[in-house]
Amino acid sequence: HSSYRQDTTPLFDTSQLSIASPCTETFNVMATGELNPNHYPARRAAQVVQHYLNTRYGSPFRLIGVQKVHSANAEDVADSGRKYQLELSVKETISNTTENCSAELFFPRGVEQHSPKVQASCEALLKIDTKAQEEALYQEYKRNQSLVSAQNLPDSHGRIAPDMEPFWQLGILASSFIMLNESNENTLYNVAQVANITQLATEDDQLKFDCHTLLHDMVSQEIIHWKLLFTWSPPEGVKVLQMEKLPHRHEQEEPPNTN
Ligand SMILES: *[C@@H]1O[C@H](CO)[C@@H](O)[C@H](O)[C@H]1NC(C)=O
Ligand SMILES: *[C@@H]1O[C@H](CO)[C@@H](O)[C@H](O)[C@H]1NC(C)=O
Ligand SMILES: *[C@@H]1O[C@H](CO)[C@@H](O)[C@H](O)[C@H]1NC(C)=O
Ligand SMILES: *[C@@H]1O[C@H](CO)[C@@H](O)[C@H](O)[C@H]1NC(C)=O
Numbered sequence: 001h002s003s004y005r006q007d008t009t010p011l012f013d014t015s016q017l018s019i020a021s022p023c024t025e026t027f028n029v030m031a032t033g034e035l036n037p038n039h040y041p042a043r044r045a046a047q048v049v050q051h052y053l054n055t056r057y058g059s060p061f062r063l064i065g066v067q068k069v070h071s072a073n074a075e076d077v078a079d080s081g082r083k084y085q086l087e088l089s090v091k092e093t094i095s096n097t098t099e100n101c102s103a104e105l106f107f108p109r110g111v112e113q114h115s116p117k118v119q120a121s122c123e124a125l126l127k128i129d130t131k132a133q134e135e136a137l138y139q140e141y142k143r144n145q146s147l148v149s150a151q152n153l154p155d156s157h158g159r160i161a162p163d164m165e166p167f168w169q170l171g172i173l174a175s176s177f178i179m180l181n182e183s184n185e186n187t188l189y190n191v192a193q194v195a196n197i198t199q200l201a202t203e204d205d206q207l208k209f210d211c212h213t214l215l216h217d218m219v220s221q222e223i224i225h226w227k228l229l230f231t232w233s234p235p236e237g238v239k240v241l242q243m244e245k246l247p248h249r250h251e252q253e254e255p256p257n258t259n
């Protein structure tokens with residue numbers, strides 16, 4: 001292929017946001033009441049909604065990003081945690097469909113860390129019909145004798161071969177389950193790179209993948225490595241079978257350039 005994906009626009013449109021460094025914010029004091037929709041507390045909550053929407057509505061041909069937070073509100077719920085209410089617009093990046101949604105998040109407080117609970121309804125996203133493309137992808141890779149394998153999505157120039165984009169998106173969707181699970185009010189996770197994804201042979205009707213992703217937490221500026229085993233099929237969507245956080249590495253944190 002000669003054409004490559006040049007557009008590496010982040011899913012969250014950072015141009016809309018204040019550029020206050022996350023390091024200069026005081027994280028111990030949580031903002032309460034009406035929040036500035038352009039500031040980090042609202043943005044971190046919105047990012048969790050993005051992960052949630054991708055776990056629910058995402059597909060190899062449907063990837064959702066928060067475009068703008070219109071309003072945000074946070075309140076303490078007795079001693080049990082904190083609740084956020086957001087009005088935001090989300091965008092499906094392939095069809096370029098934008099929709100306004102309301103979302104409610106609850107971050108439980110406690111000694112043990114629990115994942116946030118999210119409720120959001122974005123009905124227009126479901127109306128984007130990707131069935132035919134999903135079925136074609138499924139048939140191609142279910143029937144094929146050779147199993148697909150890809151590295152460095154995107155590469156160090158931000159490029160992804162077009163026929164590998166669905167696998168990059170599958171890596172992001174599977175990572176969204178981890179990012180949702182691991183998020184709290186002090187995190188802002190994105191997928192930096194799907195380092196590699198390898199299809200495994202299966203006897204059943206799912207496609208199965210082994211995947212290594214690099215997650216970037218913008219707050220701590222850490223790159224975190226995860227290994228994932230997941231399945232996908234058009235009717236079942238992505239199901240994560242195993243996830244393993246790999247030990248912190250002290251190597252270079254730039255995605256490797258293999259060329
Ligand atoms: C996406 O839609 C917006 C608003 O309709 C439009 O301004 C923009 O040019 C579109 N982008 C692409 C890549 O089609
Ligand atoms: C979404 O909501 C914002 C703020 O309420 C409004 O300005 C915008 O027009 C709405 N967009 C759509 C597509 O309804
Ligand atoms: C099988 O996979 C190989 C490598 O990805 C690809 O070149 C070939 O076109 C595929 N064949 C079919 C029938 O999809
Ligand atoms: C996948 O990528 C990681 C991180 O770059 C690397 O350590 C690992 O060896 C790679 N695995 C395969 C099977 O290519």
Ligand SMILES: CC(=O)N[C@H]1CO[C@H](CO)[C@@H](O)[C@@H]1O
Pocket residue numbers: 113114115181182183
């Ligand atoms: C923070 C959090 O809730 N982590 C959970 C992520 O998922 C694993 C496996 O399901 C749980 O064991 C963790 O507690």
